[in-house]
Amino acid sequence: MLELKNSGLPLYIDEKNHVMALSALLKYDGFGRKTVEKMQGLLADEHDLPLDELVYDVYRGIAYPEDEELLKKDDYRYDITIIMPGQVNGECKKTSGHYHGWNPEKTNTYAEVYEVIKGTALYILQKSDNFDAEDPADVRVDDLIFATVHEGETILIPPNYGHCSVNIGDGPLVFSNLAYVPCPVHYGPVKQFHGMSFYVMVENGEVKLKANDRYVDVPKAKFATVKENPHLGIQFGLPVYESYKKNPEAFEFLGKPDGFVDEIMSMLVYHDELVK
Numbered sequence: 001m002l003e004l005k006n007s008g009l010p011l012y013i014d015e016k017n018h019v020m021a022l023s024a025l026l027k028y029d030g031f032g033r034k035t036v037e038k039m040q041g042l043l044a045d046e047h048d049l050p051l052d053e054l055v056y057d058v059y060r061g062i063a064y065p066e067d068e069e070l071l072k073k074d075d076y077r078y079d080i081t082i083i084m085p086g087q088v089n090g091e092c093k094k095t096s097g098h099y100h101g102w103n104p105e106k107t108n109t110y111a112e113v114y115e116v117i118k119g120t121a122l123y124i125l126q127k128s129d130n131f132d133a134e135d136p137a138d139v140r141v142d143d144l145i146f147a148t149v150h151e152g153e154t155i156l157i158p159p160n161y162g163h164c165s166v167n168i169g170d171g172p173l174v175f176s177n178l179a180y181v182p183c184p185v186h187y188g189p190v191k192q193f194h195g196m197s198f199y200v201m202v203e204n205g206e207v208k209l210k211a212n213d214r215y216v217d218v219p220k221a222k223f224a225t226v227k228e229n230p231h232l233g234i235q236f237g238l239p240v241y242e243s244y245k246k247n248p249e250a251f252e253f254l255g256k257p258d259g260f261v262d263e264i265m266s267m268l269v270y271h272d273e274l275v276k
């Protein structure tokens with residue numbers, strides 16, 4: 001068992017099967033598992049799929065019992081996702097991908113915090129102002145960012161960006177998310193295009209991006225890494241769980257995205273090419 005130290009919590013991962021163990025000091029609400037079979041309809045190449053192979057596990061609602069009241073008051077939930085190593089027909093293992101719903105004012109969709117605890121993540125961020133269009137043929141992607149996040153770093157998913165997490169490292173990818181519970185989560189707008197606008201492949205040992213032809217007029221991709229912003233509670237080396245407990249007000253952007261969009265976008269650092 002390997003301790004997941006970057007989480008700041010007593011969490012452990014079995015190095016053989018990548019199953020997580022939680023200390024009895026923690027409570028958690030539920031567990032979900034996605035196999036290749038359940039990812040059908042989202043994968044780059046669906047010929048002869050290894051249907052029983054594991055893609056990712058999600059452990060929902062992790063907290064110390066004494067923190068439950070604070071999380072409930074703010075309406076936040078802390079989850080851990082583990083994406084298994086390897087590829088499915090050459091495609092890096094990934095989560096389903098989704099868009100968040102609108103805030104009540106319909107000015108922005110909700111943001112989210114993703115903290116990479118172990119491994120290397122590539123987050124596909126695709127902005128669409130009309131992801132919920134009645135006719136799927138009308139849906140357009142307005143901006144496309146591939147953000148690489150290394151172990152110990154945290155990304156804020158900007159409001160209005162659909163997102164998908166991809167494991168581009170050699171081992172398992174373990175990340176936490178802190179999310180606003182009332183935020184609706186829409187999987188349909190990704191599924192109707194058979195995934196995000198790009199698939200992340202490995203060819204001859206190299207990570208390569210492959211366009212999903214079902215999308216039209218996709219803007220030129222941007223490549224990014226991330227930087228800290230203590231004002232929004234994000235300091236690399238300080239686990240998100242601890243940062244939130246220390247200063248819950250810093251995470252106000254989760255439930256009230258208006259007024260934080262530019263600040264969240266400014267935490268992305270752009271590069272000329274995909275960062276590994």
Ligand SMILES: [Fe+2]
Pocket residue numbers: 098100112163
């Ligand atoms: Fe999300």
